Amino acid sequence: MSRPLAAGERVLMLDSKKRRYLVTLEEGGEFHTHSGFVPHDDIIGGPEGVRVTSTRGSRYLVVRPTLAEFVLKMPRGAQVIYPKDLGPILMLADVFPGARILESGVGSGALSMALLRAGALVTGYELRSDFANRARRNVETFLGPEALERYDVQERDCYEGIDERDVDRVILDLPEPWQVVPHAAEALAPGGILVAYTPSITQASQLREALEKSDFDMAATVEVLHRGWHIEGQAVRPDHRMVGHTGFLTHARLVGA
Missing domain, CATH: 3.10.330.20 (Vcp-like ATPase; Chain A, domain 2)
Incomplete structure (x- = not known):
């Protein structure tokens, strides 16, 4: 209609x-x-x-x-996770309606909106009050005030611990996600998934080292590249510009010793 x-x-x-x-x-x-x-x-x-x-x-x-268009144009302070990575995060984290998700490093709320749009219940940890407030406003603007009923943003440091228990997913956009690995192992339900977005490969490597020493298994790291094509009649070629590197996505599952 x-x-x-x-x-x-x-x-x-x-x-x-x-x-x-x-x-x-x-x-x-x-x-x-x-x-x-x-x-x-x-x-x-x-x-x-x-x-x-x-x-x-x-x-x-x-x-x-669309959500992707809004994310690129919305008011923001922190750098957002780009749409090319938001979709894969939803798949790597296997987000489903009703999933209980702990997100840390909320920033401007781009990932939060993708998770909430998929039907998740999101608890966000964010150190900066201005970022937390902007994320709430962006969520309300795009998804409506009812989305805030499933969105609890707390101004706190994930490196110091996670209070929630038996969450389904932990998703991180932090400079040092390896510090959160032991806290995520306590917070996640068995079989739960951790996903971390890291701009540099050295961050991803250090995270993988921490995961190897933990109760997580099935770890993998991927990078998503996005290349458009110019198509105009018989003139067909890759675009001269593309969204290349933005970050690495590392994911693993909590399986126990």
Whole structure:
């Protein structure tokens, strides 16, 4: 069932060069660029996919942003985990509706939104109050206030321990995830999965060493590369630019001694 675009919603506006702008619709509001402005009232009440024209004749396509698009445009302080890694994390962690997940290093909430969208119950540990507050706002903006009922962000240090017990998954975006390995072993239920995102291979290597000395097994580390293709008639080639390295994903399962 189609829903008209409404005041208070965030929409993605694409110009003729496919540049993207994330806009919050307001009654009486205006979207301004060097190409003129578009009254928000020209958009509000219209269908998703509506095309509008600025005062200087520029055309814009208006759609609701996907999670991947919102993550790249949303307000943030910490560097987000990119969409190319969010999807694999959901699969490597085997996230399912109702899964109890401990996430540490919440940042701006990109991973939190992916986990909550998949139906998980998320407890987040975040050291910085400004990051914690921004993550809550981003979650509420994209998923709605009801998502906050499944999202508990605590301002605390995961290196010092995890209070939760029998969680299904522990997912880390921290500089030194190896410090969390013994705490994760206590927090996870048998068979639970740990996943860690690390920008450098030396971080991943040190994590793997810690996992080898623990009750975790089945450890593996992967890197996800994303290359688009230019397709225009018979002109077909890889894009000149690609999203190459962002980080390494290490995962392991708690199996006991």
